[in-house]
Amino acid sequence: MKKLPNWKELPMGGLILEAGSAENYKTGGWRSIKPIHDKDKCINCLNCWIYCPDSSIIVEDGKVVGINYEFCKGCGICAHECPPKVAAISMVEERR
Amino acid sequence: MSKIVAKTGNESMAEAMRQINPDVVAAYPITPSTEIVQIFSSYVADGLVDTEFLAVESEHSAMSACIGSAATGARTMTCTASQGLALMWEMLYIATGLRLPIVIAGVNRALSAPINIHCDHSDTMGIRDSGWIQIYSENAQEGYDNLIQAVKIAEECCLPAIVTTDGFIISHGMESMKLLEDKEVQDFIGDYKAPYTLINPQKPITVGALDFTDYYFEHRRSTAEAVLQAKDKIIKVSQEYSHLSQRKYELFEEYRLDDAQMAIVVLGSTAGTAKVVIDELRSKGIKAGLLKIRVYRPFPAEELAIVLSKIPAVAILDRADSLSTMGGPVFIDIKSALYNLEKRSKLINYIYGLGGRDTTLHHIREVYQDLQNILDTGKIAQSIKYLGVRE
Ligand code: SF4
Ligand code: SF4
Numbered sequence: 006m007k008k009l010p011n012w013k014e015l016p017m018g019g020l021i022l023e024a025g026s027a028e029n030y031k032t033g034g035w036r037s038i039k040p041i042h043d044k045d046k047c048i049n050c051l052n053c054w055i056y057c058p059d060s061s062i063i064v065e066d067g068k069v070v071g072i073n074y075e076f077c078k079g080c081g082i083c084a085h086e087c088p089p090k091v092a093a094i095s096m097v098e099e100r101r
Numbered sequence: 102m103s104k105i106v107a108k109t110g111n112e113s114m115a116e117a118m119r120q121i122n123p124d125v126v127a128a129y130p131i132t133p134s135t136e137i138v139q140i141f142s143s144y145v146a147d148g149l150v151d152t153e154f155l156a157v158e159s160e161h162s163a164m165s166a167c168i169g170s171a172a173t174g175a176r177t178m179t180c181t182a183s184q185g186l187a188l189m190w191e192m193l194y195i196a197t198g199l200r201l202p203i204v205i206a207g208v209n210r211a212l213s214a215p216i217n218i219h220c221d222h223s224d225t226m227g228i229r230d231s232g233w234i235q236i237y238s239e240n241a242q243e244g245y246d247n248l249i250q251a252v253k254i255a256e257e258c259c260l261p262a263i264v265t266t267d268g269f270i271i272s273h274g275m276e277s278m279k280l281l282e283d284k285e286v287q288d289f290i291g292d293y294k295a296p297y298t299l300i301n302p303q304k305p306i307t308v309g310a311l312d313f314t315d316y317y318f319e320h321r322r323s324t325a326e327a328v329l330q331a332k333d334k335i336i337k338v339s340q341e342y343s344h345l346s347q348r349k350y351e352l353f354e355e356y357r358l359d360d361a362q363m364a365i366v367v368l369g370s371t372a373g374t375a376k377v378v379i380d381e382l383r384s385k386g387i388k389a390g391l392l393k394i395r396v397y398r399p400f401p402a403e404e405l406a407i408v409l410s411k412i413p414a415v416a417i418l419d420r421a422d423s424l425s426t427m428g429g430p431v432f433i434d435i436k437s438a439l440y441n442l443e444k445r446s447k448l449i450n451y452i453y454g455l456g457g458r459d460t461t462l463h464h465i466r467e468v469y470q471d472l473q474n475i476l477d478t479g480k481i482a483q484s485i486k487y488l489g490v491r492e
Contacts, residue, residue, distance in 0.1 A: 012319035012326075017259060018200035019320045020297060021307035 032059075036079035039099045040072055046093035053083035053094060103279040103346070110238075110271035113245040113278060114180070114206040114264075115140035119150055120286035121252055123204075124175035124293075127155035127166035131185035132218045133268040134208035138180050160185035164192035164203075171201035172308050174295030176252070179203065182268060183210035183224045190228065193261070197232035198324060199308060200296070202255035205233075206248055207265040208272045209369065209420070211456045219457020220268035222368065226421040226430045232328055234262035234335065235398040237368040241271055242278040246348060247395070249281070252290045254338045258331040259296060267370040267420075269457065281346060289345055332399050352401040354393040355408060357383060361390030363472035364409070366435060367418040368394045371453070371460050378465040389469050394431065402438035409439060414472040415446045418488070422452045428485040447475050453488040464489050 016022050042053075047069055054062040054069065061077040063070050072083075084094040108116065115137045118126070126145075128138040145154040153175075157163045163179050171177040181189060186207065196203050211217040212224055225235060236251060238244040244266040255262040266272050281289075299308050312320055332352070339350040354372070357379055358364060365375050372393040382389040392408060394401070409415055419429020427433050432450035439445050451468060454460045468488065475481055 009315060010319070012322040015316070015319055015323060017296065017323065017327075018308070019198060019310060019312060019316075021310050022304075024305040026307070 031075045033073075033075045033077055036074075036077060036099050038079040038081065038096045039074070040077065040079065040081070040083050040094045041097055042069060042072055043093045043095070044069075046091055048088070048091055048093070050088065050091075052086045052088065056082050056086040058082065103281060105277055105279055107275055107277050108241055108245075109136070109273050109275050110241040110244050110266040111136035111208070111273065112140060113241040114248055114266065115144070116280065117245045117248040117286075118178060118206065119144045120281070120283050121176075121178070121249065121290060122150045122287070123152055123178045123252075125153045125155065125167070125170040125177045126179060127157050127163045127170065127177070128179045128181070129157055129160050129163045129185060131160070131182050133210055133220075133272045134180045134182040134185070134206070136272070137206050137208070141180075160188040161192060164189040164196065167203045168192060168196050168199065168201060171196070171203050171295075172199060172297075172299045174293070174298035174300075176256075176293040177201075177203050178206065178252075180206040180208075182208040183212055183218075186224045187212060187227060190231075193228055193231045193233060195309070196261040198320070200259040200324070200327065201261060202252075202259055203261040204248070204251045204255050205261070205263040206244075207263045208268045209265050210268040217456040218268070220270050220370075220420070221455045221457065222420040223422075223455075225263065225265050226423075228263070229398055229430060232260060232324060233398060234258065234260055234331060234396070236262065236264045236396055237394065238264065238266045238271065239370055239372045239393060240278075241266065241274070241276050242348070243395075244271060245278060245280070246342065246346060246350065249286055249289065250338055250342045250350065254331075254335050256293055257334045257338065258327060260327055260331055265369070270370045279346070279348075285345060289342065328399050332396075332401065335396055335399075350395065352394075352396045352404055354391075354395060356391040356393065358390035358392060358408065358412070360388055361412050362388040362476060363414040363416075363469060364390040364392055364412045365416050365418055365465070365468060366392045366394065366409075366431065368397060368431065369420065371418060371420070371465075374460060374462060375465050378462055378469065382469060387469070387473070389472075397431070400434050400438070402434070405435060406438050406442055409435070409446055410442050410444060412446050414449075414475045416449050416451060416468045416472055418451050418453050418468070420454045422455065428452070432485070447481055448484070449475070449481055450485045451488040452485070458489055460489060
């Protein structure tokens with residue numbers, strides 16, 4: 006196991022001095038349901054990308070290429086915001 | 102040359118704030134500290150200070166705004182009393198945890214219920230575990246002097262600090278006092294160089310992040326260390342200020358204690374009343390003295406123990422009740438400060454002056470009479486008493 010810093014080694018006031026360090030703290034494990042993205046149905050309107058509160062929709066060259074399950078919380082907003090006629094995201098039970 | 106002026110406690114604190122010229126003041130008025138905010142806001146309106154003044158909608162917002170301001174690295178102050186301080190309570194702990202040197206010009210007032218606007222120390226005693234540096238003043242002069250020192254103390258310790266006067270007794274009482282020159286104050290406090298700032302795009306940081314079981318304990322431990330280290334810094338700044346002002350400031354004041362057989366321990370304005378009685382008793386050959394606590398947090402436990410251990414009978418006067426059945430907060434602290442001594446003094450506690458009830462020379466004489474009885478009989482009849490309440 007990684008040795009954590011002792012109290013004398015930490016920056017004062019609980020500060021985090023490294024920018025963007027939240028990326029190192031994986032929170033996908035909180036999820037109980039999981040979005041599944043269907044590339045064939047997707048029209049790449051990017052609604053899901055705009056609404057995802059956790060920046061977990063992975064977009065490359067203007068196209069949704071997947072979901073970052075290391076951070077996705079399974080809130081289902083992406084599935085809800087996907088146009089009903091398209092319904093490219095379905096929520097399924099998380100199994101680990 | 103220092104100027105001699107006539108000022109109330111509130112005016113003296115507003116004057117200190119003008120001379121400090123903080124970057125930001127966010128405040129909400131509350132009796133009896135309203136005048137501090139009011140006078141200071143007129144300084145802002147008249148362009149006498151460079152301060153960004155935020156008139157917020159509550160004390161909770163005032164302290165929240167102060168925290169945001171201080172996190173950017175701005176020298177930040179506010180003023181409050183009583184329910185206002187109570188409403189800030191949640192944010193006070195955050196100011197400490199983020200190590201932000203916010204300074205409050207406080208005025209002591211009772212807490213509801215019943216509603217009461219007069220002096221006691223229930224409000225500030227309620228924040229005694231918050232990690233704020235707490236400094237009590239005997240008069241308007243000390244309120245002024247302590248407030249100037251608090252800015253430097255807070256910044257050197259990276260901890261927030263509150264300086265208080267007693268509501269109405271000091272805050273609205275006019276007295277003659279000495280002011281420093283504006284330049285002397287500015288030179289004394291110096292420029293504030295914050296250890297961190299939230300608004301440097303070259304060096305982005307996170308302030309107020311979530312801690313779980315893996316880090317919270319370590320962060321609290323380091324804050325406890327900052328409070329432990331604060332005492333020496335307070336002593337140093339107080340010495341520098343004593344030198345500048347020619348007025349002596351220490352963790353506590355000892356008044357005729359050297360050969361004292363009995364002593365009163367008290368905070369704030371009642372110290373003045375006690376001094377009059379002590380002089381009276383001394384003229385009759387009675388060895389009475391006073392210990393006035395100035396810096397209540399961090400608590401000067403070791404220093405107090407050294408002094409008090411030599412005095413056979415000590416009465417601790419609390420202008421707040423802890424409602425713990427253990428007496429007032431100062432009594433509880435002093436009892437535990439003396440516990441490990443080989444030879445312990447006899448201690449008694451008086452809860453006095455709640456809700457602004459006058460504490461007169463007569464009351465103080467009564468306390469010394471009780472102490473005399475303890476010295477004569479070696480026995481404590483009643484260890485916690487209410488002084489001046491109708492029985
Ligand atoms: S379920 Fe929620 S967190 Fe996960 S990708 Fe969809 S919107 Fe984002
Ligand atoms: S909202 Fe639906 S259709 Fe639009 S990009 Fe996301 S998955 Fe594709």
